[in-house]
Amino acid sequence: MAKALTAIIAGGGLGGLATAAALARTGWRVTVYERQNELRANGSGIYIWENGLRVLEVLGAYEDAVRDAFRGTHFEQRDNHNAIIESAAIPPDRRLMTTWRSQLLGALRDACLRAGVEIVTRAEVIGATPRGELRFANGETQRADLAVGADGIWSKVRETLGLELLHEQTLEGALRTMIPAEPGDFAAGDTGKYIENWNGTRRLLITPVTQQHTYLALTCPSTDTAARNTKVDKPLWKESFPEWSHLIDRIGDEVSWGVYSTIKCKAWSSGRSVILGDAAHAQPPNLGQGGGMAMQNGLALATALKDVSTPQEIPDALEQWEQRERDIVEHCQKWSCLYGEVTFLPDEVRTTVIRNAMAHPWVAGQVFRAANHQPTGAGQ
Template structure:
C-alpha cells in the first residue's frame, strides 16, 4: 500500500525497543511509518539496561548513539561472585580488544529512540491498541480500525496479540525464576570502593543480586529468585531476608525502600518470524532470560536488519524470509546460551563456585558467551565503535 507520493508504508504495534528501532530505520530509508502504543504515555518502568557492542553499533547506525550514551556508565569489568563474596568469574570489558559494554536507564534509551523516530517523520500514536493483523498487511486495532500497510510489524511484547492472531507461537515457557527490579540513588559505601564502578552478580543459594551502576547517580538492582521462593519475591523486598542471604551487602540492602517490581523470566520461540506482510520483532519473537544482557541488543539488531532487508525489496514476503534466515540463528544462539546460564540457579553453592572458577578460564566457552556482543549487526558495517 504505497502512499500517493510513492512511499511505502509500515504500521507497527508497540513502542518498545524493537518497534521504535524498526520505525526509525524504515523512516530513514524513505518509508512512512505509524507506531501504535497501547499505553497512554511512552514512559517506561524504572530500570537499567545493558547495551553491548552489537547494540551500540545499531544505535550509531540509526543516529541515536550520541544522545543515548550521554551520562552512561562504563564499567571496567563484570564480576560473578559466590556466597562468600569471592570472584568466580571476571569478564574484562571496554579495554583494547574487549567487547564494549555500557549501562544506561531504560527510559533514556526509549526517549532517545522516540526522538530519532520523530526526527525521521514517524507518527507515534499513544492509547492505540493493536489486537491482531492479517497476512495481507492490515494491523487491526481495538476500536475496529483496519490499518493497511506494505509491512506490519508486531513489536508488542511477550503477550503479543499480533503474533498470536497469526498462530506464529511455537512455544512460550515460564522459567520458574524472576527478579525484583528497582532503581535507587547511588551512594558511597554500598559496596567496597574498588567495586563501586564494576558490574557484579552475587550468588547465594538459589538467589542472586545484580549490582549495576546505570549513571553517575543511578543504581540498577535486580533481586533474582525462584518463582516458588514466596518470601524473597515479595515487593517491597524483605530486607532482613535478603541481608541474611547476602550479609556482605547489608549496606546496600538497607536502602531498598519500597521500590521494585517482580517480573518472571520467560523464553518464547516462534514457528516463523513472519507471515505474509507481517513481521514479529523483540520479545514477541524471541523473549529470553536476562543472563547475557542481550534482550534489548537482539531487539535493536533485528529491528535494524528488518528495515535494511525490506527497504527496497520487490517482494516483502520473500524479503522477510531472507531476514529471518540471516538473523534468527544468532538470536536463538543467544536465547539458548542465556537459558543454559540459568541452570546454575539451583546448584549447591560449593559446586557452582568450583565450576564457574574453571569455566571462567575457558577461552572457548568465553567465545560462546560473547559471540553476540562481538557480532557486527546487519546495517552497521560502516559504523565502527
C-alpha cells in the first residue's frame, strides 16, 4: 500500500481549513499551523454565495456552517434619499446566505477534524522554501510533500517565495460590527433583503445574519477621520443615513476598522510550495467573494492533486491548477475593484451608473459570474 502524501498548511483561516479538509478527504496526511492561540475568525458576518455553499457541501461542512443562517431574497442598493436604485432578486437556485464568520470557521474546523487533519496552534510561520518547507518563528522547520501558504494578506510564505507582483491598499475602508436585531427593524417590504445604502463617499451595508443579529458595515475613505473612528460617531452616521438611525443607535463597543487590499502574484506556486486565498489573490469585499474564492481554490487544489502519487508530480499539478483557476479568480477580483470605484462618483452619477449597468444582462453576468461558477471538484 502506497504511503500517503503529506501537506503542511500555514494559516487556520477559511482558505487553510478548506484546503486541509479537501486534501484529507482524498487521502493526504495534513497538518495546519495557526499562529494564534486558537482558531479565531476576523470580522463578524460573512456572505456565502452559491459557489461557496457548493464547496461546503463537498467538504461536509454545509449543515454546521448555515445552521440558523439568514437566506436573503434580494440584494438592494439605495441612494442618498433612501430611494431604490436597483433591487435584484436572488434566484432560488443561486443561493446567498449570511452567517457568523466564526460559525463558518468552526464548521470547517470540525470538517478537518473528522477527516483526520491535525491542527497546531501557537505556531507562527515566518517563511517557506520551494522544497515544501515551512520555517517557524521558534527556529524550527517542517517539511512535507506539499507546503501551503494560506496565511493572509501579509503572507510570509508569499514573501519568502518571491511570488508577489502587486499589493495595493484601497482608500476606502470599513467599520464592521454586529448589533442585536429587533422586531420592526425593517419595513414589511424590506424583509429578506440585504440593503446597501449610499450617501456621498459613505456607505451603510445592512446584513441580517440570524433572527437575533444584524451585521453592519459602515464604509468611508480612510481620510474621513470622523467617520472611520471605531468609537462610532453615531450622530454623524445618522445624519448620512437617517432612515437607519434605530440600527446605528444600537452599535456597541466591538467595532473594527480596516482598509482593503488587492494582491496579484506572478505565480501561485514555486516548486512544491503554493499560496492561495488572501495570500495569493486578496480583493475588496464588494462582491462578498473573498472567503468563497479561498474555499473554492482550496477544493480545486485538492482535486488537482487527487491523482498525484509521488512528490515529483506535484509542481506540474500545481501549474495546471493555477492555469485552470486563475481566470475566474482574477475576474472576480477585477469586478470587485470596479464596483468599489462607484463610491467616489457623485450621488446622481452613481445612481445612474448602477441602475443602467445592472439592468444590462452582460454586466450582471460579469458581476455574478463567480457566484454562479461551478467550483472545480464540486458536483462532479
